[in-house]
Amino acid sequence: MTCRTALVLMLLAVGVTRSAAAQDPVKLSPKMYKVLLENDQVRVLEFRAKPGESEPMHSHPAMTVYDISGGRIKLTTPDGRSETIDAKAGAAVWSAATVHRFENVGSVETHEIIVELKSAKSAPATATKPIRQ
Numbered sequence: 001m002t003c004r005t006a007l008v009l010m011l012l013a014v015g016v017t018r019s020a021a022a023q024d025p026v027k028l029s030p031k032m033y034k035v036l037l038e039n040d041q042v043r044v045l046e047f048r049a050k051p052g053e054s055e056p057m058h059s060h061p062a063m064t065v066y067d068i069s070g071g072r073i074k075l076t077t078p079d080g081r082s083e084t085i086d087a088k089a090g091a092a093v094w095s096a097a098t099v100h101r102f103e104n105v106g107s108v109e110t111h112e113i114i115v116e117l118k119s120a121k122s123a124p125a126t127a128t129k130p131i132r133q
Helices: 003-021
Strands: 033-038 042-049 054-060 063-067 071-076 082-087 092-095 098-104 110-117
Touching: none
Parallel strands: none
Antiparallel strands: 033 042, 042 110, 054 098, 063 092, 063 110, 071 082, 071 098
C-alpha cells in the first residue's frame, strides 16, 4: 500500500467517525425521542428508554436534562470511557455539548425531558450535578 493510499484511507476513517459521532439522536433512535418543540433557539425532546435499550453514538449541543423517572444509565464516549449514573427523579442537569452512547442499565424505564440549545456558544459546563429544590 502506498503512503497516498494509506493517507486516503485514514482520512476516510476519520470522516466516517466524525459523521457517526455527530449524528442526530432523533434520527438515529426515533422510537425513543419525541420532538415537543423546535424553533431557532431550542429543541425540546421527550426521551424514553426501556430497561436494556440502548442507542448508538450520537451528539447533543449544550443542553439541560430534566429526569422524570430516575433510573440507572450508562454513558460511553467515543474514546471508550463510560460512566454509570444513578439518575434521580426530579433532578435537572446541565451539560456542555457532548457525544455519547446511551444505555439503560437499570430496571425501570428512563423518562427525561431534554432542552437542547441551538444558539449556545461553546463554553464549559457550569453545573453538572443535579439541582434540588
